[in-house]
Amino acid sequence: MSELLKIEGLEVSFDDPAHRGEGGVARAVRGIDLVLGSNESLALVGESGSGKTAAVKAIMRLHDPTKTRVSGRIALEGRELSAMSEREMEGIRGRLVSMVFQDPMTSLNPVLRVGDQVAEAVSLSRGLNRRSARAVALELFAKAGIPSPEALFRRYPHEFSGGMLQRAMILIALAASPKLLIADEPTTALDVTVQVQILELIERQRRELGTALILVTHDMGVVAERTERAAVMYAGRIVESGRTLELLAKPLHPYSEGLLDALPRPGTRGEKLKTIDGFAPSVFEEAPGCPFAPRCRYVQRPCLAEIPALTEAATGRRVACHRARELDLRGIA
Amino acid sequence: MRRRGSMAAMAGPATIVAGILISAIVLVSIFAPIAAPYDPDREELSSSLAPPSSAHLLGTDRLGRDLASRLAYGGRTTLLSALLVVAISTAVGTALGLVAGYRGGWVDSLLSRAFDVLLAFPALLLALVVAAAFGRGIENAIASLSVVYVPMITRLVRSACLVERKLPYVEAGRALGYSSARIMFRHILPNVAPLLLVQVAIDFGYSILDLAAMSFLGLGVQPPVSDWGAMLADARDSLLVAPRLALAPGLAIMIVVVSFNLFGDGLKESFERRRRR
Numbered sequence: 001m002s003e004l005l006k007i008e009g010l011e012v013s014f015d016d017p018a019h020r021g022e023g024g025v026a027r028a029v030r031g032i033d034l035v036l037g038s039n040e041s042l043a044l045v046g047e048s049g050s051g052k053t054a055a056v057k058a059i060m061r062l063h064d065p066t067k068t069r070v071s072g073r074i075a076l077e078g079r080e081l082s083a084m085s086e087r088e089m090e091g092i093r094g095r096l097v098s099m100v101f102q103d104p105m106t107s108l109n110p111v112l113r114v115g116d117q118v119a120e121a122v123s124l125s126r127g128l129n130r131r132s133a134r135a136v137a138l139e140l141f142a143k144a145g146i147p148s149p150e151a152l153f154r155r156y157p158h159e160f161s162g163g164m165l166q167r168a169m170i171l172i173a174l175a176a177s178p179k180l181l182i183a184d185e186p187t188t189a190l191d192v193t194v195q196v197q198i199l200e201l202i203e204r205q206r207r208e209l210g211t212a213l214i215l216v217t218h219d220m221g222v223v224a225e226r227t228e229r230a231a232v233m234y235a236g237r238i239v240e241s242g243r244t245l246e247l248l249a250k251p252l253h254p255y256s257e258g259l260l261d262a263l264p265r266p267g268t269r270g271e272k273l274k275t276i277d278g279f280a281p282s283v284f285e286e287a288p289g290c291p292f293a294p295r296c297r298y299v300q301r302p303c304l305a306e307i308p309a310l311t312e313a314a315t316g317r318r319v320a321c322h323r324a325r326e327l328d329l330r331g332i333a
Numbered sequence: 334m335r336r337r338g339s340m341a342a343m344a345g346p347a348t349i350v351a352g353i354l355i356s357a358i359v360l361v362s363i364f365a366p367i368a369a370p371y372d373p374d375r376e377e378l379s380s381s382l383a384p385p386s387s388a389h390l391l392g393t394d395r396l397g398r399d400l401a402s403r404l405a406y407g408g409r410t411t412l413l414s415a416l417l418v419v420a421i422s423t424a425v426g427t428a429l430g431l432v433a434g435y436r437g438g439w440v441d442s443l444l445s446r447a448f449d450v451l452l453a454f455p456a457l458l459l460a461l462v463v464a465a466a467f468g469r470g471i472e473n474a475i476a477s478l479s480v481v482y483v484p485m486i487t488r489l490v491r492s493a494c495l496v497e498r499k500l501p502y503v504e505a506g507r508a509l510g511y512s513s514a515r516i517m518f519r520h521i522l523p524n525v526a527p528l529l530l531v532q533v534a535i536d537f538g539y540s541i542l543d544l545a546a547m548s549f550l551g552l553g554v555q556p557p558v559s560d561w562g563a564m565l566a567d568a569r570d571s572l573l574v575a576p577r578l579a580l581a582p583g584l585a586i587m588i589v590v591v592s593f594n595l596f597g598d599g600l601k602e603s604f605e606r607r608r609r610r
Contacts, residue, residue: 060508066438094510107505111523120519121509172509 003078004179004212005036005059010072012054012063022284028054030236030286031072033310038179041206041213043224043244045259046233049280052216055233056182059214060097061089077179095125098173100202102185104165108157114168115141115153118175125176140171144201163194170201177209184216187223199226220248220259221332232256235281235291238310242317249331252319254296257329265332290322298323348599351592358589362408369402374557385577394578395571403564404581410471410560411541412589414553417475418540422482423533429483430490431517431525435498441491448484456481457543464552471560474553478543482536489532493525531601538593545586561586 012029019026029051036042044052057063058070061081074081076096084092101107108117115137122140123133134153141149144167157165166186173181183202187195203226206213217223224230224244231241232253240253251257258276278295281287289304290296296303302322310320321327361368376396385392391400433441451459456478463477497503498521506516541561547553548562559567561582568578 062504062507090510090512092510093508099505099508101501101505101508103501106501109502109506109520109524111526112520124509124511169505176510 002038003035004038004040004076005034006073006075007032007034007055007059008073009033010055010058010074011070012051012058013069014054015067015069016284019284022282024284025069026283027286028236028283029058032233032236032238034231034238034241036180036212036214038212039210040229041203041215041227043227043230044214044216044233045218045220045224045230047218047259047280049283050233051236052233053184056099056184056214056216059182060093060099062099094121094173094178095176096178097180097182098176098178099182099184100166100169100173100186103189104162104169105157105189107169108165108172110157112156113154114157114160114165115155118168118171121172121175137171140175141168144168144171144205145197161194162190163198166190166194166198167201170198170205174205174209174211178211180212180214181206182214182216185218186215188218195222199223220256221263224248232259236283237291237320238318239292239321240317240319241310242314246317247331251329251331252313252317252324252327253292253321254298254327254329255292257331258295260332261330263332290320298327345599345602347595348603351595351599354588354592355596358408358585358592359412361405362412365402365405365409369399369405371399371402373398373403373406373559375399384575391581392575392577394567394575400578400581403559404561404585407560407564407582408585410554410558411544411562411586414471414475414544414560415537415540418478418482418544419533419537421475421479422536423486423529425479426483426486427490427522427525427529430487431494431521433487434491434494435513435517435521444487445491448487451481451484452488456539457546460543460547461550461552464547469552469555471548471554471558474544474547478540478547481543482540485536486529486532489528490525493528494521497521497524527600527604531597531604534593534597534600538590538597541586541593542590545582 010029010032011027014026014028016024016026032055044056046052059074059081063070070082076092081089081092108114115134118140119130119133119137122128122136123130126133126136128136138149138153141153146152146164146167152160152164160168170186181202186202187198190198202213205211213227215223215227225248227244229241230244230247231238232247232255233239234255240247240251240256242252247256248260251260255276261274262276264273276295281291281294289306290308293299293303300323306322308320308322310318313319313324370390376398377393378396380393381395391404393399394403429444433444460474460477460481463480464473467473467477502520503516506520511520544553545560545562545565548560549566551566554560554563556563564582565579568582572579
């Protein structure tokens with residue numbers, strides 16, 4: 001498997017004049033390293049505010065440069081993205097890396113027909129004229145399992161259901177057969193019943209096109225388990241990564257354990273859902289010790305002194321926890 | 334579900350009346366050669382200042398020219414000039430507004446400050462200064478009014494664009510590698526269009542008024558061409574003898590301007606009602 005994406009020491013911070021008292025800089029991503037092979041799928045898991053979206057938007061260079069500082073290296077197929085001009089980036093976006101957003105209801109243009117928006121992406125990426133782009137788009141509609149494609153093709157976004165729109169959005173994002181698809185919580189805004197269908201559509205399309213996937217999610221269960229590898233983010237850092245099934249079965253970081261423990265599962269009817277006590281640390285400050293220490297049930301003195309580095313714990317498993325070796329944490333079967 | 338014709342149903346009776354009046358006047362102007370009973374420039378001194386009769390529906394002016402025919406042809410000039418003013422200022426203003434709103438930064442600051450200065454002057458005064466500098470004539474009147482109408486359109490489009498560019502569909506477009514120009518003109522513009530349309534309707538009315546004022550002052554159309562403003566100016570000489578010569582173009586101007594205003598307001602209201610649903 002060749003290396004498609006390599007991220008080293010990525011940091012993203014936003015200027016936030018409203019919080020001048022706390023330094024005025026929100027440090028959303030605090031140094032992450034990540035490698036993704038072509039065709040590989042990776043789940044980026046974490047709670048709201050953990051920096052997942054800020055990190056993936058940095059890959060596409062979608063941050064507003066006047067309010068955001070991005071540092072570190074992001075190389076796509078060996079080419080450093082930060083060195084590229086905005087025009088070169090326009091050629092990368094959509095063609096090499098593409099993105100599906102959380103809320104399909106607002107990510108499509110409300111006043112243009114859905115079919116035309118799919119056709120637009122097709123025509124741009126394949127250099128087709130309007131008529132043949134429409135024909136291709138219509139085929140894609142049918143292939144994506146959109147019922148009565150001809151009728152829906154001429155409809156506007158508000159006439160679609162969320163699930164159908166997300167299908168269209170996936171078609172648009174994959175129109176140019178990109179090497180990497182970033183799906184930012186693609187099922188969060190949708191009914192649970194269509195969640196699986198959307199994930200399956202992404203999986204099917206991606207296999208067909210040979211596209212790698214970064215799936216951003218806060219769902220450790222249904223969503224994450226469909227990927228090959230997973231990385232858990234907490235307070236702007238990756239705290240654990242490894243093969244998804246291994247990570248789910250036996251987490252090495254107490255935070256991962258907490259996330260897994262918080263999942264509702266059959267046979268626990270009547271019991272209160274578990275939560276992780278406390279709050280994520282402020283994005284404006286940096287405490288000296290492990291960011292998770294204040295909420296960790298296994299916390300000990302060294303945890304408060306030094307930030308643990310992400311180190312290899314077993315083959316293909318990395319974890320950032322001082323006590324990873326001694327702890328025996330519980331996962332889900 | 335989209336309902337066709339809901340626009341007309343939602344518009345008030347005033348809007349519908351205004352729409353009918355506008356259409357009637359536009360039709361008469363377009364078909365002036367057919368609608369007008371006489372050549373508007375044919376002088377017939379023997380029937381100078383003739384009162385309304387079956388031969389001359391609105392009577393004749395001092396040179397014996399048929400007033401009804403002159404009104405129809407004058408409307409042609411007036412409406413066409415106003416159309417040009419609105420078309421030019423809207424095209425330029427929209428482009429600048431989109432760029433300022435979407436790009437932001439120094440481009441926005443520069444345009445906004447420059448237009449703040451322009452907006453500080455009364456529109457007509459500014460147009461008069463421009464026309465005085467470049468000479469009289471309808472082309473210069475149109476050009477100067479076009480310039481004067483740009484800032485308002487730019488401001489409107491810019492503020493709407495500022496709202497739009499924060500919406501997820503714009504970011505999604507960027508994530509697909511769409512160029513700024515494509516996002517601005519193909520994606521943001523249609524979303525701004527309803528607002529723009531309202532402003533265009535209202536501007537149309539005002540530009541007729543301003544053009545008439547310029548022609549009245551002799552800075553607009555030059556003889557033998559005439560428009561409603563020039564007709565008003567001509568009528569001054571015989572105001573006491575034949576007030577209808579001034580009343581006819583004056584009323585025409587008033588009706589068109591009020592109609593466009595009502596129509597613009599009606600459009601705005603129905604767009605807002607639609608948005609709220």
